[in-house]
Amino acid sequence: MSILVFSEDRELAYQLLAKASELAEKMSKKVYCLASETPEDYIKQGADKVLQSELGDFALESYRAALLKAVEASDAELILMGATKRGKELAPRIAAALNAGCMTECNKVDYIDGEVVIERLTYGGSTIAKETSTSKPTIITAAPRSFDKLEPQDKTGEVIKLEFEASEPKVKVLETREKPKGTQDLENADIIVSAGRGFKAKEDLAILEELAEALGGAAIGCTRPISADLGWMDDWVGISGKKVKPSLYMTCGVSGQIQHVAGIRDSKIIVSINNDEGAGIHGVSDYSIVGDIYEVLPALIKALKEKA
């Protein structure tokens, strides 16, 4: 029996390997990893054995087939997979093929009293559930940055070639379109100002940039509708977007729905400006002003500049 790690995203695979190594020590298991290139690197990041396979570009059928082979070869009882969108559509497929339990987007994974116990968000993001699974194997997925990768280790391991046969893809890809890459590193930003539907036009976001500057340089975030519906910005913050942990998170015209709030929990100080006294965001903020962003923001920028 072993722990098997897979993500098509290399950095994420390394993060999962760190967690797998920690669990493996407690459970006295070996860590296997499925990968295609430079297997030595996966060993340095914690794998005992690398199952090396020519995976190629992502296709559900081939990745599914390779993973099922890897499960067999490693006799895995626990499978850690990356919760990228690709990973999230692959993990339940594998789980169904293996008649196995699967727990998605786990924030914590631990081995306690002979059981692997995970923590994940439920009820839209308002609660944390502790779950365990009795199936062997059990599949767990975790989003990027849930765990920190190890410092590369001076370690030897085994590389095993893995052959697999996949069926023809059932879905034909006619076209792919790159999405604009968000230029901001929201996840590591120390100050974030964030726009919600309180903004009436894209041009008005200029005032947020002014505010960001007045705060001594802040990243600019937004809610999902501002990005996904209106396309005014690339990345949004929240349960389905970026999870952030700045010292200061300032929302402007954001209502504070649970899916947004679930992504800002780890902020040190939350400040909100919203003209609706009853908006939920006020209840989850340290400081709030009930007011119109179009009036408050210019005044705030002025006040910050005066105090600087």
Added chain:
Amino acid sequence: MRQLVLLKDIPDLKEITIDRETRHPKTEGIKTKISDLDKRALEAAIQAKEKVGGEVIVLSMGDDKTKTALLEALAMGADGAYIINEAGVKGIDTNATSHVLEAAIREIGEYDVIISGEMTLDSLSSQIGPRLAELLDHPQVTYVKEYELSEGSVKAVRDLDNLEEVVEAPLPAIVTVVREINEPRIPSLMNIMKAKRKPQTVWSLADLGLSLEEVQAMSYVKIKDVTAPEMTRKQVKIEADTIEEAASKLAAAIKEEGVI
């Protein structure tokens, strides 16, 4: 064209309260509604029906209240509903759920597309679509933001992490949708009245050739505990006579906190 929409009846997230002492959410006895993304899947199916014709059938594994919840789906434009109602299935995991839904889908038999939300908003699991694709051996088209049905195939735009994919798959296929696909319609009063006359079939597990024991035996994931994290914030409402004064107080407060 026969489109089968999977709908889950879940507690209204806005009505869930947290017990101050135990931090447990109170989910019993509160209003339920169709999970938001499922409603968008239904809207997509109805819009496709308006173009290519055919039928939209909804399927839900729920409880006694589900019949009422599905009236909304029928009022929006679904033609009929199937409900699996069996008290003991409450709390079964996604593995067991997918097997029950698979049995019901096989019983329904005739369909071109199975369409659902990418995830349900109560348990946020994102599993049922891909699991059914595996169990039924259908093409799997997930994260769909544009959906177009034609004779024999479905064309879709998929919203992935760093790219969008335009894909085509033969029918029957499994489709799961994201929030951006549409805004669900609000049914008219007349359609709400009409909905009551549309057919609803209720099945027990036995009707699907399943027993509660075998379904429970396929349920592996156990929830040990659910708590709401403490969100202890200062909740200071800054009040002042003028906006300038309020802004100045706020600026002072954040300075004081040492975060800028």
